[in-house]
Amino acid sequence: MVETILGSSRASNIEYAIRDVVVPAIELEKQGHSIIRLNIGDPLAFEGLKTPKNMIDAYTEALKMQRNGYGPSYGIPELRKAIAESEKEKGWDCSEDDVYITHGVTEALQIIFAAFLEPGDKVLAPGPHYPPYLAYPQMFGASTVEYRLNSDQGWKIDIDDVKSKMDEDVKLLVLINPNNPTGNVSSAEQVSELIKLASSYPKCTIISDEIYDGLDFSNSFTSTASISQHSPVITLNGVSKVFFAPGWRIGYMAWHDPKNQLSHVRDGVERLLRSRLCASSPAQYGYLAGLKGSKKNLEDNYSRILGRLEYSMKRISEIKGIECHRPGGAFYLFVKITDSLYSSDDKKFVLDLLHKKHVLVVHGSGFSPEFGKGHFRMVCLPSIEVLKEAFNRIDEFLNSHK
Numbered sequence: 001m002v003e004t005i006l007g008s009s010r011a012s013n014i015e016y017a018i019r020d021v022v023v024p025a026i027e028l029e030k031q032g033h034s035i036i037r038l039n040i041g042d043p044l045a046f047e048g049l050k051t052p053k054n055m056i057d058a059y060t061e062a063l064k065m066q067r068n069g070y071g072p073s074y075g076i077p078e079l080r081k082a083i084a085e086s087e088k089e090k091g092w093d094c095s096e097d098d099v100y101i102t103h104g105v106t107e108a109l110q111i112i113f114a115a116f117l118e119p120g121d122k123v124l125a126p127g128p129h130y131p132p133y134l135a136y137p138q139m140f141g142a143s144t145v146e147y148r149l150n151s152d153q154g155w156k157i158d159i160d161d162v163k164s165k166m167d168e169d170v171k172l173l174v175l176i177n178p179n180n181p182t183g184n185v186s187s188a189e190q191v192s193e194l195i196k197l198a199s200s201y202p203k204c205t206i207i208s209d210e211i212y213d214g215l216d217f218s219n220s221f222t223s224t225a226s227i228s229q230h231s232p233v234i235t236l237n238g239v240s241k242v243f244f245a246p247g248w249r250i251g252y253m254a255w256h257d258p259k260n261q262l263s264h265v266r267d268g269v270e271r272l273l274r275s276r277l278c279a280s281s282p283a284q285y286g287y288l289a290g291l292k293g294s295k296k297n298l299e300d301n302y303s304r305i306l307g308r309l310e311y312s313m314k315r316i317s318e319i320k321g322i323e324c325h326r327p328g329g330a331f332y333l334f335v336k337i338t339d340s341l342y343s344s345d346d347k348k349f350v351l352d353l354l355h356k357k358h359v360l361v362v363h364g365s366g367f368s369p370e371f372g373k374g375h376f377r378m379v380c381l382p383s384i385e386v387l388k389e390a391f392n393r394i395d396e397f398l399n400s401h402k
Helices: 022-030 053-064 077-088 104-116 159-165 188-198 263-275 281-292 296-318 346-357 384-399
Strands: 099-102 122-127 143-150 170-176 205-209 233-238 251-256 332-337 375-379
Touching: 022 346, 053 281, 077 099, 077 251, 077 281, 099 104, 099 263, 104 170, 104 205, 104 233, 104 251, 104 263, 143 159, 159 188, 170 188, 188 205, 296 332, 296 384, 346 375, 346 384
Parallel strands: 122 143, 122 170, 170 205, 205 233
Antiparallel strands: 099 251, 233 251, 332 375
């Protein structure tokens, strides 16, 4: 008799809603159906949003010059320096040594969690949030507790809820700004309140995920590190969203440690970085060109996304059964389902919409079972023509059972 080998519970319990919903979509595509995919935040999947040419040229040149061997484990010095200069422009004293290059923000999170967390520790993260903030801490025996973003106030941080959930076991307090999936941009006042709260817990470090900072349509974004005078802040960012190169998998963490509290943790982080060798060398040269070169292409992409966002908001306002707060940043719409048949079951809404009208979005409960339920997330990245067809299908779908 052959005995089945079981996988670990930590792997079996991982969910990633953004890609999990793709599984049934692929089956439909195999049957010959054309799916309008609005599920994943990949700008390159849509018309008119391209990686800047100077970045591609630098990446290609690095390959031609054989700059594709193992690089420094913390990142190539030129890129670390350029990122430090970029962070300084946001208002805080960042040095080259404060910057570590990673395989995207996702790897940065894995390394941070591995370096900070012990069994019984907590990560306090916004609800709703990007799924790895819930999935990864459990690998280290820790847990994620969600604080509330108030859907009735445009997904503003509920500071009282944060206060009620803070305790000595919270080692990491997470801010995603602009937020994924809601698009809320926290004001300087809100960020200051979070920092003040964290400062009352000397073992707490703030993670500030700012991957969408260059897509701030509210003009209210403020770097968390630029405000924090006492509490340590780890800023996360990268090439994927603002520089339109998600497949390059280059991110970074920049450490702001005004009271020198994190030297022991940083030693662990550096050990982990050395053990996994390095991030892609050619891609780092491409990112460097983006930071140092013209931003014209990025400004054009910003304008395209803003136009598509405005169109999407207009269409949502015209469809009975859904509604949405206007996001302040990023390129997502976190849409509330008000239709009585689906308002209490967002996953059924998503699967029925996919099978009946071949439009793929992501169930809101996949971003938070408590605070995301009753919503779905979609991107506003496609061309107006594609968005028009997608919204026509959503409208037809919601009217089909009335």
